[in-house]
Amino acid sequence: MQLESILPGASVNLPKTFYNLSTSSESTNNSPGSTQIDFQDMDRTDTEPSSGAKKFLSGGNALMDEADTESFTGTKATAAATAPDARKTSPVIGGDDELSSARRYNIDELGTDRYFISSSQPSSDVTNPCSLFPYGGQTGSVYSGSNGSRYSSSLHYGSVLPPAGFSSAVCASRSQFGSGYQFGQGPGCLYPSYPGPGSSLSSMPIPGSGSATRAQVYLCNRPLWLKFHRHQTEMIITKQGRRMFPFLSFNITGLNLTAHYNVFVEVVLADPNHWRFQGGKWVTCGKADNNMQGNKVYVHPESPNTGAHWMRQEISFGKLKLTNNKGANNNNTQMIVLQSLHKYQPRLHIVEVTEDGVEDMSSEAKTQTFTFPENQFIAVTAYQNTDITQLKIDHNPFAKGFRDNYDSMYTAPESDRLTPSPTDSPRSHQIVPGARYAMQPFFQDQFVNNLPQNHRFYGSERAVPQTNGLLSPQSEDSASGAASAQRWFVGPVQQSGASSKLDLSYDSEYSASSLLPYGIKPLPLQSPHALGYYPDSAFASMAAGWSSRSSYQRKMTTGLPWSPRPSPPAYTDDLLTSKDKLQDEGSTSAPTAGTTAPWMEAPPVLKVVDSGDASGYAMACKRRRVSPGGSSTDASPTIKCEDLSSEEYNKESHKAMGYYAFYTSP
């Protein structure tokens, strides 16, 4: 089947040879062309999507964390069951609505199980790092229109899209995405069902690869995304295009080293609603415009490339721009056309292609899709929530000029600083307000925030770095001795039961080299990723010069007295998530005993709303950089600094280290 036949008018920014998507592989199920993983029934009340939509959506699989998915869907189901009318009412972010409860809560509510493989899990899963990924792909909230069973994100494994699906994605034409794909006809959002822990990744071998491996994807800067997600991420869209922040950055593993892949991001509607910011909350306001046209795909400029290339470094989409200019899509493939006040869900697609640039049709499992719910955002032409604005200012280097306390951020005595001053590498640092927090390399937030924060608070509850799993072979060694086999992924054994050990190992000692089995060499933690903020420029060059690390290191060594903190603790989105959870719970339900105390300090923003005057809150929120009640730690640099100074600081610095440590040299 020719691509054109699938997507008339489809135009993509990839070499034509790679788009010669003739696909003979049709799907074996009602999802044509898609490799259907046996997921549990995810059917929802949605109506049947168009065939075109089904094709692509069916592949919308994600590498989900079982627990995550489970909790996610479970909550969803519960919400639906207990409050049938909830869906009919306007979901309110941060409120009790289904979205907030099902999506946000679960996302943030990262329990231990979220990161650990169930002991009952098949061994195959146990050994598969994929299971360890935090969000292998939950797509719970992606709006597929209907037929959630196919779309979804609920797919516990990385989704495998059929060539057709890929074609659709890559070559998505306006019409295709506008009506067929993005908008299913279904009335409601799809919330993936959880396939269950039994699903085995190994069951999805990539034919021809000679191994039963499947790609696994990490959202490198997930913690930062989570920070935004807590407040409902907003992304500015402009006519000329606005970069995303946080931008998408992934770590991929499990690819065939020599095989060629195209990697691209697609942005699809997350739900069928039109949103508006009212009373300090995001509420639905009618139906989404499903006729929106325009490019929805951004192909990574380095595509196509080998699996080794993609796995060698993180894949960043820093130059991806969002626009509301429908006319800008034709010749500007760097821009994705979105519609303001609509909620979107970015998705990562990895498609194997043959060396001659033709999509490999030898297997259905050549296309994989990964969705991270925390990547969801509402497109806006102007920021609505000041918390988001503040987060952007605090974390986006380009907005440094808007930081009120920029000067004071570096006033702390040098001795108190554990990270280099901004002048060491201006853009390389993520400057976060706060004397102690200020010096965090940008990468920490943008890429590494996912380092384990602190087991001290959640030692027993959760210890595995969800994030990168990158953390610790070392710990694994100590815990299970299987580190060598796990590469940078946390070993299953650990996950299942040695969380505390893991944490301890992190605390006890951090050694980059120890984290790098397989001859992976640690790189200077600070530099590469600092540059990484500009993946297409500095980072790209870094990647290009990966082999010539000498020069690279030389460049990086400039005065970064930064001494890695000795122990990257197990990653803790927990802090974030728990905090979020608390916030959410604070307004909706009683906090969970035993895990709330550390985070009670920050009254939920929404709580203020709930208890106070909504309009007043809205006004306050709309006032630039004003944090309601000063309770929002994220909104107030000063407060944030204080709040983060001890806990998050450690967390983030550790994260950074852990993350950096896994960059490898060929």
Place this chain on the structure above:
DNA sequence: CTTTTCACAGTCGCGCGGATGGGA
């Protein structure tokens, strides 16, 4: 009233050109 657009100031990276220093 809400949403979008535009100009603006601020920050910073990159590229260019000139200056400098060392070696042939």
Place this chain on the structure above:
DNA sequence: TCCCATCCGCGCGACTGTGAAAAG
């Protein structure tokens, strides 16, 4: 003296959120 490599400063452009005006 010439050539080459390196360093430095400047200007441009990209990028950000702001805030007012325009548009609907």
